[in-house]
Amino acid sequence: MQKKIINKSFLFLLLFLLAGGKMVAQQTLIDVKIDSAAILIGEQTVLHLTVTTDKDKPVQIVIPNDTLMRGVEVLSLSKADSSVIENDRLLIKQDILITSFDSSLYLLPPLKVIDGVDTVYSNQVALKVSTIPVNVDKPEEFYDIKDIWKPPFVLADYYPLIYGILLALFLICVIAYIIKRIRNKQSLIPFKKSEPKLPPHEQAIKELDEIKQQKLWQQGRSKEYYTLITETLRRYIVDRFDINAMEMTSGEILDIIRKQHEADSVYENLKQILNLSDFVKFAKMNPLPDENDLSMVNAYLFINQTKIEEVAVPEAETEGKATETNDSNITKE
Numbered sequence: 001m002q003k004k005i006i007n008k009s010f011l012f013l014l015l016f017l018l019a020g021g022k023m024v025a026q027q028t029l030i031d032v033k034i035d036s037a038a039i040l041i042g043e044q045t046v047l048h049l050t051v052t053t054d055k056d057k058p059v060q061i062v063i064p065n066d067t068l069m070r071g072v073e074v075l076s077l078s079k080a081d082s083s084v085i086e087n088d089r090l091l092i093k094q095d096i097l098i099t100s101f102d103s104s105l106y107l108l109p110p111l112k113v114i115d116g117v118d119t120v121y122s123n124q125v126a127l128k129v130s131t132i133p134v135n136v137d138k139p140e141e142f143y144d145i146k147d148i149w150k151p152p153f154v155l156a157d158y159y160p161l162i163y164g165i166l167l168a169l170f171l172i173c174v175i176a177y178i179i180k181r182i183r184n185k186q187s188l189i190p191f192k193k194s195e196p197k198l199p200p201h202e203q204a205i206k207e208l209d210e211i212k213q214q215k216l217w218q219q220g221r222s223k224e225y226y227t228l229i230t231e232t233l234r235r236y237i238v239d240r241f242d243i244n245a246m247e248m249t250s251g252e253i254l255d256i257i258r259k260q261h262e263a264d265s266v267y268e269n270l271k272q273i274l275n276l277s278d279f280v281k282f283a284k285m286n287p288l289p290d291e292n293d294l295s296m297v298n299a300y301l302f303i304n305q306t307k308i309e310e311v312a313v314p315e316a317e318t319e320g321k322a323t324e325t326n327d328s329n330i331t332k333e
Helices: 002-025 155-183 200-214 222-241 250-260 264-282 289-306 315-332
Strands: 029-034 038-040 044-054 059-062 067-069 072-077 081-085 089-099 104-107 112-115 118-121 126-130
Touching: 029 118, 044 059, 044 112, 059 089, 200 222, 200 289, 222 250, 222 264, 222 289, 250 264, 264 289
Parallel strands: 038 126
Antiparallel strands: 029 044, 044 089, 059 112, 067 072, 072 089, 081 089, 104 126, 112 118
8 A cells, every 4th residue: 555655646746847848839939149248338239138938938028219228328139049959949139239429337127038827038248448548758659630531533423424514515515516507508417418408499390380280379378379489589589699688678679670770670570579578568559460470471581581590501512622732742742
């Protein structure tokens, strides 16, 4: 009977020890280590936090965001790194960057982890913050505040400015080129072969033919009809007589034509067109059909009476002159 009681007591004790060992094994543990326990004012050091708990047990690590204690500031928290270790335990690691601007010896408060309904605290570590040692007996070792250092020259920093200047110069050259080509009445495309310019009288007759084909006055557009005719004649006078007829009045143009040509018909033909054109454009006169036809006929007559035709040199005459030149050269020799 006594032996049975001893066996039962031993079995109960063994079960208790096993259960107790299991409870100890499943307990949440928290440990804190510090990189450097002694720093100068303003320097930084790191607290290494390690938490070991069951894999399936929810835990909450409580870390202050800005101040660990009075005089010790929290600068940043690293992201928690967790990994599964043996016996289905979870290992959590996290770093805390701290600093201090007051010289003193600090006993940092313990960090805590909330494990379900229990709260587990870490060990405490000490931090000594010292001032920079200064030898007051040697004032020559004190130095004035240094000037602000200029940043080193890096060419890449000036790339936007260089590219901007080059682009501005390129645009200025392009604009100057366009203005020059326009002033010289040249094509904007430098390698484009320009069309041969017609003589003034041929160009004017070509424009009159186009106006005639439009049949403007037949459509009741008399003002447009006379405007095109007079502008064609004015351009012809500019090229033919080298006067600025585009900026002159009708009277001024007629005075110049009268002085340069003896034939009265030249003057009268141009006078009929310009005077009637002024009445149509400024007095809103509506000419008769015969007057419209007469204006076009007189425009053709004025151009044909004042045109200058280039005299072509006959090929036979040119060849004769060349032969005479060669004969004279042979005689001299």
